[in-house]
Amino acid sequence: MNKLGIIAGSGMDIPGLKFIEDITVDSKYGAPSEGYKHFRYKDTDLYFLRRHGVKHEIPPHKINYRANIDGFRKLGVEAVVTVSAAGGINGSLCPGDIAVTSNAIDFTYGRNSTYFDDMEVFHIDITEPFCPSLRRGILYSAAEAGVTIFDGGVYLCTNGPRLETAAEITAYSKLGADFVGMTLFPECALARELGICFANISVITNYAAGISDRKLTSDEVVDIMGKASERVNSIVHKIMDNPFTPECDCRDSLKGTKITNG
Numbered sequence: 590m591n592k593l594g595i596i597a598g599s600g601m602d603i604p605g606l607k608f609i610e611d612i613t614v615d616s617k618y619g620a621p622s623e624g625y626k627h628f629r630y631k632d633t634d635l636y637f638l639r640r641h642g643v644k645h646e647i648p649p650h651k652i653n654y655r656a657n658i659d660g661f662r663k664l665g666v667e668a669v670v671t672v673s674a675a676g677g678i679n680g681s682l683c684p685g686d687i688a689v690t691s692n693a694i695d696f697t698y699g700r701n702s703t704y705f706d707d708m709e710v711f712h713i714d715i716t717e718p719f720c721p722s723l724r725r726g727i728l729y730s731a732a733e734a735g736v737t738i739f740d741g742g743v744y745l746c747t748n749g750p751r752l753e754t755a756a757e758i759t760a761y762s763k764l765g766a767d768f769v770g771m772t773l774f775p776e777c778a779l780a781r782e783l784g785i786c787f788a789n790i791s792v793i794t795n796y797a798a799g800i801s802d803r804k805l806t807s808d809e810v811v812d813i814m815g816k817a818s819e820r821v822n823s824i825v826h827k828i829m830d831n832p833f834t835p836e837c838d839c840r841d842s843l844k845g846t847k848i849t850n851g
C-alpha cells in the first residue's frame with residue numbers, strides 16, 4: 590500500500606475518494622494545522638491536510654510547519670505533494686495556469702525552519718528542493734489526465750501575510766522568480782530533513798502586484814483555486830493510479846550532512 594500526503598491551500602478539496610477517518614496526530618513540535626483526513630483510493634492511502642486549518646484561520650507565518658510535516662512522517666507517508674496558490678510574475682503565466690515548481694527562493698524569516706536546532710547541526714543539500722522522481726510522476730499524471738501543466742518555475746516565498754509591493758515584484762522578477770507565494774518554506778526543507786519525497790504544484794490564482802493594474806481580492810484567489818482544483822484533483826487521481834516508486838536519494842538526505850562531532 591502506497592502512502593501519499595497532500596497539503597492543500599486555499600479553496601481545495603478532494604472529492605471522489607473513499608473517506609476512512611479523521612486522524613489526530615500528536616507531534617513533539619506541537620499541533621498540526623488540523624486532523625489528517627485519511628482517504629483510500631485503489632492501492633493508495635491518502636492523507637490530506639489543509640495548512641491554514643479547517644476555517645482558514647492560520648496565517649502563513651503562524652503555520653506549524655514542523656508539526657505538519659512530522660505528522661506525515663508519523664503516519665508513514667513516503668511522498669508529499671503540496672498545492673499552493675501563487676501570484677504570477679512571469680508574463681507567460683495567467684490566472685488559472687498550473688505549474689510543477691522546479692526551484693525556489695526563500696525570503697521568509699522568523700519561522701521554525703529546521704528539526705535540528707538543538708545539540709545537533711545538519712546542513713542538508715537543497716540544490717534541488719523537490720524530489721525529481723515525484724515531479725516526474727506529477728508531470729506524467731497530468732499528461733495522462735489531459736491537464737495542461739507548466740514543467741518548471743521558480744517560486745519565491747515571502748513571509749506575508751501582506752501582499753507585495755509593485756517594486757518588490759519587479760525585484761523578484763530580476764532575481765529569477767516566476768511566481769510568488771507564502772508557504773513553500775520551510776515546508777520543502779523540513780520534508781527533505783525527514784527524508785520524505787516532496788513536490789509542489791502551484792496554481793496561479795492572480796497576477797502579482799504591478800503585473801496587472803487591478804487590485805487583488807482574497808475572494809478572487811479562492812474562486813480561481815476552486816476552479817483549478819478540478820484539474821488538480823484529476824492529476825492527484827492519476828498519481829494514485831500509478832503507484833509512486835521513488836527513484837531518488839531523498840531517503841538519504843542526512844547522509845554526510847551532520848557537522849556536529851559525536
Ligand SMILES: [Zn+2]
Nearest residue numbers: 720786837839
Ligand atoms: Zn524522492
